[in-house]
Amino acid sequence: MGRIIAVANQKGGVGKSTTVVNLAAYLGFRGYKVLCVDTDSQGNTTTAFGVRKKGVKLSTYDILMGKARIQEAIVETEFSNVSLLPATEALAGCELELADIENRMNRLRMQLLSCKEDYDYIFVDCPPALGTVTLNSLVACDSLIIPMLAEFFALEGLSQVVNTFKIVKNNYNPAIQIEGILFTMFDGRLNVSNDVVAEVEKYFPGKVFRTKIPRNVRISEAPSHGKPVMYYDKSSKGSEAYELLGHELLGEPLEVKKKRRGIFSFRKDKKGEFGTPND
Template sequence: MALVLAVVNQKGGVGKTTTAVNLAASLAAHEHRALLVDLDPQGNATSGVGIARDQADRTTVYHALLGEADARSAVLPTEVPNLFLLPSSTDLVGAELELVSMEERELRLRDALEALRDAYDYVLIDCPPSLGLLTINALVAADRVLVPLQCEYYALEGLGSLLRTIDLVKGSLKPELEMEGVVLTMFDARNNLARQVMKDVQTNLPGQVYDTVIPRNVRLSEAPSHGRPAILYDIESKGAQSYLQLAEELLQRHRAAAAQLKHA
């Protein structure tokens, strides 16, 4: 049964899609079957793994959300062994309006993904950069929430809004939803502000910030334009190595948690 992670931050440009794509690819490289769900109408996770956006007559996550197709029929293989994609569509732009009038509108993605969970070890949902109905669907479908956070001045302010939304979802829709953790992205160790933000986040969220930090890296930022995760574009780059390390840290955390449960 797959562990479902919602990769969420309502701010754009913080490394959300980069994290969803490269963490999913890195988990696949660690020989875990991973499904990347592109819930962002921009479709950058879709193109980021080399799948053209909005091909005519293609079944997408949009059709699965609206109950027009089985999500299994929309899944595509990628160039990375063990990595699969449930692609986005620009139709998602209007999906929130279409969902508003539907019964159990917040549960649509959870129900759509249910049939897929046995086929994968990890499902990563790349959420839109907003806290609207699509993101709420992702949070309800998820077991845990992973927050990429850029080390910048307003980082903690934005994080507060997101944590309040997560608490609302826990309170009314998904009591068992948990924080997976915070991943610091686009980190520049030469920058005093970045180092201070890192310290503040670690102080405010003790035990929830990953040790692995994703640096600013040219090769990492180039990879999406070539339709390849960083491990395929340049596996020796600092960006690719950081995401492989992040995947290993995540796996170690989960192994430790499973062992603790076993001996409880």
Template sequence: MLEGFDNVVLGPTGRPVTVFPEPKPLKGHGPARIISLSNQKGGVGKTTTAINLAASLAEYGRKVLAIDFDPQGALSAGLGVPAHDVPTIYELMLGTIKDPREAIIETAFPNLHVIPANIDLSAAEVHLINEVARETILARIIAKVAGDYDVVLIDCQPSLGLLTVNALTAAHGVLIPLECEFFALRGVALLVETIEKVKDRLNPAIELDGILPTMYDARTLHSREVLERVVETFGDSVFQTVIGRTVKFPDASVAGSPITSFAPTHQAADAYRQLARELISRGAVA
């Protein structure tokens, strides 16, 4: 409770808890707002967030295209879609496939489609190094289908190489998942600097949609101190939604299902639904 204010409850970020309303149904779909999920540090919950945010937005009636832009192909596996012997984002980047609709796969979850990726994507940077306007290839691919969707989520690989620059150049906004751990915090400044360079040189429209604290454990002083430091540094750019640490996430990944379907009543599923509502309330998604 805040001193002198009855009934005001503080959330993990130290700010008063906001109840984000259930979003109203959309009357039509598109054009999509494009959001890159990026962090050059691996293991921070980036793909987990891409999967479960996509599923949560789809639950609220938004048409979602999730693009697996990581050679590990974890997003594809986590949504139960094939990533081998099918067209992937790699063929689209190289231009061997021209129409992105050939690579789009409908998932088992309504309103949620995926463009998969596999290890072949790791060769893309080498093949594209001499291409003209190589930083804008992904933007041109997405432009062909943006009118069919309300939101496009790009799950970036954990690096700041050419693929990530492509994702940032294509995006309207960036969502940064940040593990509540000290070494994860150190790299965010470098990522923000990269976003500013892309904004200055390639994509003036890009903005930081927010920083999402992940793997939070309220029982540990370290988690609480890191979260406090993040809020002190980035202020309102930090989402009020905080994603806790739970074994349900790897269990859901093995099952090839978002946690919102695998364990729909679990608090982690509720947290991602809240993130979807918060993004809609912020105007980052229609």
């Protein structure tokens, strides 16, 4: 039975789509069957997998509106074990159209239930808003990854998404968990970055991924080649970071890789077993 993980933050440009694409690619490479669901009308995840939006016949829009079954709309990507439910601009009108529809919070959940068994992991890439489409993802998912920047204003954004999480947990999806808060485009040399991480760890103990995704130009170049970063430049820091995140999600040890790259939070963990910054 697949684990459904929504990747959400109402702020744009925090690395939601990047995280979905690269985490999915890594888990697929490892042999897990992965489905990515693009629920953003910008279709960044769709493009990043090299799928041309013009060629898409059925998309997340049709699924949410009940015009097609999810199995009919899923396409295979070129990347090992990764399937995609693509998004197109049609989704932009979805918020309004859903407003009049019965059971509008459960649309994605009902569709995903019918294919959950076919995958090990289902990642849902959310739009930069906390509207009906994102709510559909939160209602449908088992857990939530919140990517964020280590910036002061990002803290406010985090509390908004966590409030929405609580509303969904109390009203629609009592089993939903926070899988983890993920710092992206991270630069551990900046004091503010470490301060923000410390603040978030204080409020959400044990919920911050130890892996931090560094700012890395290869990560930002890869989508224009229609590839996840590990297929674009496997030896890049960005590719290694998403690989480590994959290990962390799977509950595998991280220590060996950590010594090679300084991309962890550099404060000692509870057992004091980790080293100094950028070791």
